Structure formats: C-alpha cells, structure tokens
Amino acid sequence: MTPISQDDDEGRQSDVSTSTETKIVGNKFDRQAPPPYSAFSPQRRRFILGIVTAAGFFGPLSGAIYLPALPLFESIFSASATAINATVSMYMAVFAVAPLLWAASADYGGRKTVYLVSLGIFNFANVLLASLPPNIGALFFLRVLQALGSCGVTSIGAGTVADITEPRRRASALSVFLLGPQIAPVLGPIIGGQFAVPERWRWVFGFLAIACFPVYCMIIFCLPETLRCLVGNGEVHANRGWISAPRFRQAQVVDSKDFPRMPRPNLKSFYRLLKYPPNLIVMISGAFLFAAFYSILITFPRALGDTYGFSEAEVGYAYLASGIPAVFGSLAGGRTSDFLRKRAVRQHGSENIPPERRISTQIYGYILSAAGLLMYGWFCRFHIHVSAALVASGIASFGMTWVFVTSSSYQTECFPTQAASQMALASLLRNVAAAIAAVIIDPLTSSMGFGWCFTGLALLNLLGVVGVLFIMNGTNFQKKFGREEAKPTLSGSKQVDQRK
Known part of the structure; x- marks a missing residue:
C-alpha cells in the first residue's frame, strides 16, 4: 500500500532489540541494529513526561478552580448570576474549539513553540485577573485568554x-x-473553595499564575523539541545537557524523506481523521462516556446535599471519591493495554502489528463505567447509604479513565503524525457532550428520577462495547480509508521502508 503524505515512523515500529538491517559493504554483509525509537535516556524521557504532565494539569484546573467562587463574583463584579455563568460558558466554548488550532500548529511547526506561546498567554491572563480592578468586561476578555492559553497543553x-x-x-x-487532566477537575473545586471569600478571591487567579510559573520556566530551559519531522528520534538534543539556552523555534535537522512532515494545517486534515471509522467510533463512544461521568459530577451537589444532607464543603471533598479511582483506572488501563500489545507481539514474532490488538481491553472499562452509573442512579433514588453512592461514582470514574488511556494510545498509533490533532478532536467532542449534559441532566433527573436517568446513560455507555467489537472484527479499515501505515525500522538517520 502506498503511504499518504502524513506517513511517519511512530506507529507499529520495532524496538532496537527486535529489528536489524542488513547492508552490503564491499563483499561483506554488515548487520547493524537501527537506532532506538527515542535517543533520549529513560531518565530524560521520564523527566520530559513529568514536565508535560504538569503542564497538562492547568487547563482543567483553571476551569474547575473558578466554580466555587461564582456566587461571590456576582457581588465582586456587580453582575448578575447569568452574566457570571456566561463567563463559564465562554470559557468552555473556547476550551473546546481552540485546541484544534494549537494541535495542528504543534503537529506541523513544533511542540515547544506552541507550549511557550500558549502557556505565556495563560500566565499573562492570570496575572492581569489577579491584579486589575474588578470589571465584568475585563473578566470576559481575560477568561477567553485564559482558556485560549490553557486549552492546548493536553493535546500537545x-x-x-x-x-x-x-x-x-x-x-x-x-x-x-x-x-493531570483527570485529577485537576476534582482538585479544582477543593482548591478554589479556599479562596471563595471576599478577602482572597484574587488568589483564584494568583494561585494559577504562581503554580504555572515554575512549569513554564522548565519548558523554556529544560524541554527539548520532540516533533519527529523536525528532530527525528531526538538525537540532536539527547547528547546535550538537560538545561539549555532558550530557543523559540527548532529548525528541521532530519531528512524529510525519512521523517515526512504533515501538510500545512487545514480543515481537510481534520476531516481525514474523522472519516476513518474506528477513529470516529472511539471518539463518539468516549464523548458519551465522558458526558455520563460528567453528569455524576454535576448532580453531586444536589444528590449529596438534598438526599444525604452534605454541606458545601463536604460535597467538595466528596469529589475525591471519584478522583482517586480515576488515577488507578488510568495507570491500570495503560499497563493492561501495553500488556495486550506485548502478548500480540510475542505471538506474531514481530512488532509490526495492528493497533486494534490493544483495544479489546476497553470492553471492561465500558462495563465497569455502566455498572457504576447504574448503581449511582438507583442508590440515590432509594437513599441507600452515602458510601454506596460514592463507591459507585468511583467505579464509573475508574472505568472511564481505563477506556480513555487505551483510546489515546490507539489513536496516536493510527495517525502518528497527527497525534496532537487526534487528542484535540477527541477533546472537542467530549467537551461538547459534557456541555450538553450540563444543560439537560437536571431536567432529566427531575422528570425521570435519578434511577431511570442514569440507567439510560449506562445503556449509552454499553454502546461503546458494540463499537469495540465492530473495530476488532471489522474489515481492513487501513486499506479502505488510508490510515497511516508505520515504517517498522530505522537505520542510521534513515528509515527502511518495510511494508506488509
């Protein structure tokens, strides 16, 4: 199959321990192992992972930390509840759409440049919000800048x-x-609640500026450019120190024949991602999953307050019941997904296997999430002990993050040169679904009751199982729809084109 222009070396690539290339030198065969997928040491890769994880924390955090102070801001900014709530809606709208622009830029021009610009805007907005006199117009404008600056770091x-x-x-x-993105929405209300008093409201934004500044400095001085069409496996940076002089843009230092560059960003490139059926199924199923879980978070104040008599502070701490399982679901799901892929490699004797081999593990996550939703709805309906409702929310959270980590890995393998764009599209659909859920969940629970409402959401989640089975047993999507086909080996500075 002839590759499309976005082909890259990331997908199903062999590791240095599983692949070699044979060269003819004179009359002798020189058998050489190709360089590793990444030239960075394991310690350096963990360090880079830590930086981008910390950066990814601020987007969801800046949205959630704001919520406890909404009633206070009505008096601070002399505005109606509708006007203050509109700042939340505007933030969510920008946060949903703007990552498409950042991600496309990062996939084409480099990761570090986008980090520097986006988080620079974020910090600038927070400093102004924390220091300027209260003005509702300025609040709208700076919240837009805050969302614009913080929204791209997850996909990038x-x-x-x-x-x-x-x-x-x-x-x-x-x-x-x-x-980061999974814990921040849970910790945000707890942190924000500490500042939701007239004397400390500016610290809602001051805290974000202070917390983000050291991460921004680490990005400036310690984060190398990693985009493979610019630096390949990173060898140009791997032999340098971990701290380097700031550089705004990275010139291309690898042969474009070996590490092809995606075309300039345009709508067609996003349409290409959406028209690939497994990709669309994964993103739509993930949107349903996130909307259902978000419905639990939205109903927490009413369910725990009205049904179980929780105070506002107690409701805030109750969010930990879903936040902590999210951590374990993500870590366990990632390791299980990699284990399935490793087993498939062992069975086939090759690293060049379809990414669909890892997606079967999602079935367990969808079932767990549906079970958690079902239990949460009926436990609240019949006023079962509050611990049961909290455990049910944790089960739903565990199942959701179990699914999401596999979805992310699967999508980056399907279209490796557009990894950031993939995450931005998935984030867009999830945020749209969550916004719809926020509007309709209260009327639904009021008319249907908690039990039947969350039963319906659980059934929507189970549609994800059908999607996974379709992907696993479907036709050859790669040949039909032109998914990127990875080149399995590297040699020297060049890739060897070995295709099925």
Whole structure:
C-alpha cells in the first residue's frame, strides 16, 4: 500500500532489540541494529513526561478552580448570576474549539513553540485577573485568554508522549500523562473553595499564575523539541545537557524523506481523521462516556446535599471519591493495554502489528463505567447509604479513565503524525457532550428520577462495547480509508521502508 503524505515512523515500529538491517559493504554483509525509537535516556524521557504532565494539569484546573467562587463574583463584579455563568460558558466554548488550532500548529511547526506561546498567554491572563480592578468586561476578555492559553497543553502533551515513547510502552506513558487532566477537575473545586471569600478571591487567579510559573520556566530551559519531522528520534538534543539556552523555534535537522512532515494545517486534515471509522467510533463512544461521568459530577451537589444532607464543603471533598479511582483506572488501563500489545507481539514474532490488538481491553472499562452509573442512579433514588453512592461514582470514574488511556494510545498509533490533532478532536467532542449534559441532566433527573436517568446513560455507555467489537472484527479499515501505515525500522538517520 502506498503511504499518504502524513506517513511517519511512530506507529507499529520495532524496538532496537527486535529489528536489524542488513547492508552490503564491499563483499561483506554488515548487520547493524537501527537506532532506538527515542535517543533520549529513560531518565530524560521520564523527566520530559513529568514536565508535560504538569503542564497538562492547568487547563482543567483553571476551569474547575473558578466554580466555587461564582456566587461571590456576582457581588465582586456587580453582575448578575447569568452574566457570571456566561463567563463559564465562554470559557468552555473556547476550551473546546481552540485546541484544534494549537494541535495542528504543534503537529506541523513544533511542540515547544506552541507550549511557550500558549502557556505565556495563560500566565499573562492570570496575572492581569489577579491584579486589575474588578470589571465584568475585563473578566470576559481575560477568561477567553485564559482558556485560549490553557486549552492546548493536553493535546500537545499527548503528541509529545507519542514522540518519545515507542508504541509498546505508549499506553503506560499516556496513563501517567493523563493524570493531570483527570485529577485537576476534582482538585479544582477543593482548591478554589479556599479562596471563595471576599478577602482572597484574587488568589483564584494568583494561585494559577504562581503554580504555572515554575512549569513554564522548565519548558523554556529544560524541554527539548520532540516533533519527529523536525528532530527525528531526538538525537540532536539527547547528547546535550538537560538545561539549555532558550530557543523559540527548532529548525528541521532530519531528512524529510525519512521523517515526512504533515501538510500545512487545514480543515481537510481534520476531516481525514474523522472519516476513518474506528477513529470516529472511539471518539463518539468516549464523548458519551465522558458526558455520563460528567453528569455524576454535576448532580453531586444536589444528590449529596438534598438526599444525604452534605454541606458545601463536604460535597467538595466528596469529589475525591471519584478522583482517586480515576488515577488507578488510568495507570491500570495503560499497563493492561501495553500488556495486550506485548502478548500480540510475542505471538506474531514481530512488532509490526495492528493497533486494534490493544483495544479489546476497553470492553471492561465500558462495563465497569455502566455498572457504576447504574448503581449511582438507583442508590440515590432509594437513599441507600452515602458510601454506596460514592463507591459507585468511583467505579464509573475508574472505568472511564481505563477506556480513555487505551483510546489515546490507539489513536496516536493510527495517525502518528497527527497525534496532537487526534487528542484535540477527541477533546472537542467530549467537551461538547459534557456541555450538553450540563444543560439537560437536571431536567432529566427531575422528570425521570435519578434511577431511570442514569440507567439510560449506562445503556449509552454499553454502546461503546458494540463499537469495540465492530473495530476488532471489522474489515481492513487501513486499506479502505488510508490510515497511516508505520515504517517498522530505522537505520542510521534513515528509515527502511518495510511494508506488509
């Protein structure tokens, strides 16, 4: 099969221990092992992973930390509840759409440049919000800047992880990276609640500026460019120190024939991702999954307050019941996904296997999440002990993050040169689904009751199982729809084109 222009070396690539290339030198055969997928040492890769994980924490955090202070901001900014709530809606709209622009830029022009610009905007907005006199117009404008600056780091970070981590370990690495976006929405209300008083409201934004600054400095001085079409496996940076002089842009130092560059960003490139059926199925199923879990978070104040008599502070700490299982679900899901891929490699004797071999593990996550939703709805309906409802929310959270880490790894293997764009599209669909859930969940629970409402959401989640089975047993999507086909080996500075 002839590759499309976005072909890259990331997908199902062999590791240095499993692949060699034979060269003829004179009359002798010189058998050489190709260079590793990433030239960075394991310690350096963990360091890079830590930086991008910390950066990915701020997007969801800046949205969640704001929520406890909404009633206070009505008096601070002399605005109605509708106007203050509109700042939340505008933030969510920008946070959903803008990552498409950042991700496309990062897939084409480099990761580090986008990190520097986006987080620079984020810090600038936070400093102004914390220091300017209260003004509702300024609040709208600076919240837009805040969302614009913070929204791209999750999708760009996933691209960075794909740049430095070979497929056989990628799900485990992504499971660590996704901890930031998954924990931040839970910790945000707890942190924000500490500042939701008239004397400390500016610290809602001051805390974000202070916490982000050291991460921004580490990106400036310690984060190398990793985009493979610019630096290949990173050998140009791997032999240098971990701290280097700031560089805004990275020139291309590898042959474009060996590490092809994706075309300039355009709508067609996003349409190409959406028209690939497994990709669309994974993203839509993930959107349903996230909307259902978000419905639990939205109903927490009413369910725990009205049904179980929790105070506002107690409701805030109750979010930990879903946040902690999310951590374990992500880590366990990533390791299980990598284990399945490793077993498939062992069975076939080759690293060049379809990424669909790792996706079967999602079935367990969808079933767990559906079970958690079902239990949560009926436990609240019949006023079962509050611990049962909290455990049910944790089960739903565990199942959701179990699915998401495998989805992320699978998608980055399907279209490796557009890894960041993949994550941005998935984030867009999830945020749209969550916004819809936020609007309709209260009317639904009021008219149907908690039990039947969450039963319906559980059934929507189970459609994800049908999608996984379709992907696993479907036709050859790669040949039909032109998915990127990875080149399995590298030699020297060049790739060897070995295709099925």
